[in-house]
Amino acid sequence: KAGVTQTPRYLIKTRGQQVTLSCSPISGHRSVSWYQQTPGQGLQFLFEYFSETQRNKGNFPGRFSGRQFSNSRSEMNVSTLELGDSALYLCASTEGRTDTQYFGPGTRLTVL
Amino acid sequence: GDSVTQMEGPVTLSEEAFLTINCTYTATGYPSLFWYVQYPGEGLQLLLKATKADDKGSNKGFEATYRKETTSFHLEKGSVQVSDSAVYFCALLQSFTGANSKLTFGKGITLSVRP
Numbered sequence: 001k002a003g004v005t006q007t008p009r010y011l012i013k014t015r016g017q018q019v020t021l022s023c024s025p026i027s028g029h030r031s032v033s034w035y036q037q038t039p040g041q042g043l044q045f046l047f048e049y050f051s052e053t054q055r056n057k058g059n060f061p062g063r064f065s066g067r068q069f070s071n072s073r074s075e076m077n078v079s080t081l082e083l084g085d086s087a088l089y090l091c092a093s094t095e096g097r098t099d100t101q102y103f104g105p106g107t108r109l110t111v112l
Numbered sequence: 113g114d115s116v117t118q119m120e121g122p123v124t125l126s127e128e129a130f131l132t133i134n135c136t137y138t139a140t141g142y143p144s145l146f147w148y149v150q151y152p153g154e155g156l157q158l159l160l161k162a163t164k165a166d167d168k169g170s171n172k173g174f175e176a177t178y179r180k181e182t183t184s185f186h187l188e189k190g191s192v193q194v195s196d197s198a199v200y201f202c203a204l205l206q207s208f209t210g211a212n213s214k215l216t217f218g219k220g221i222t223l224s225v226r227p
Contacts, residue, residue: 004155033214043201043217056214090155092215098163099144099205101215103156 004104025093032074118218135202
């Protein structure tokens with residue numbers, strides 16, 4: 001079974017731009033969660049989507065948003081990028097029966 | 113709220129040494145506990161998990177036991193290899209019907225194993 005895939009793997013943007021990251025979960029997994037990883041703050045939960053609905057949300061500003069499609073693929077969007085948004089963004093898909101999350105390789109976003 | 117505390121790092125060991133990485137948690141109810149590992153330039157890989165008190169998770173020679181009385185989930189390995197060099201994260205997951213999937217992570221600890 002293929003793992004979680006994330007595209008692109010690397011992105012470089014400038015302040016004020018917006019960015020969209022994509023995540024394809026493991027086949028059969030309906031829940032997708034997003035996390036931000038930075039050296040200073042560690043791993044922080046952004047949001048979770050299940051059956052195209054946001055089910056849980058972390059403490060991030062409204063510039064961070066996401067959505068999920070009927071095939072369970074998910075996107076997250078960050079608008080009006082700030083330097084502090086530079087991070088590794090990780091997507092995880094959840095095996096429903098065990099609630100175990102499996103992570104993708106991440107997208108490394110650099111904001112200049 | 114929920115929290116996970118890991119011992120301060122980094123940790124440097126010689127090959128074949130014994131490894132212990134401490135992890136304690138604060139949570140209401142009965143969370144599930146996990147260890148994830150991150151190799152340079154990669155995402156998180158699930159190493160092992162335990163879903164209830166006294167459960168022992170094990171994988172690739174690593175073990176951790178869910179101790180509710182001490183709210184701990186310490187990671188151990190009897191003989192580390194150079195290939196075990198990575199960052200290790202302890203995490204917990206609260207299980208609520210219909211609203212779930214938020215992992216709470218510790219800060220992570222970097223393990224370096226010398227040949």
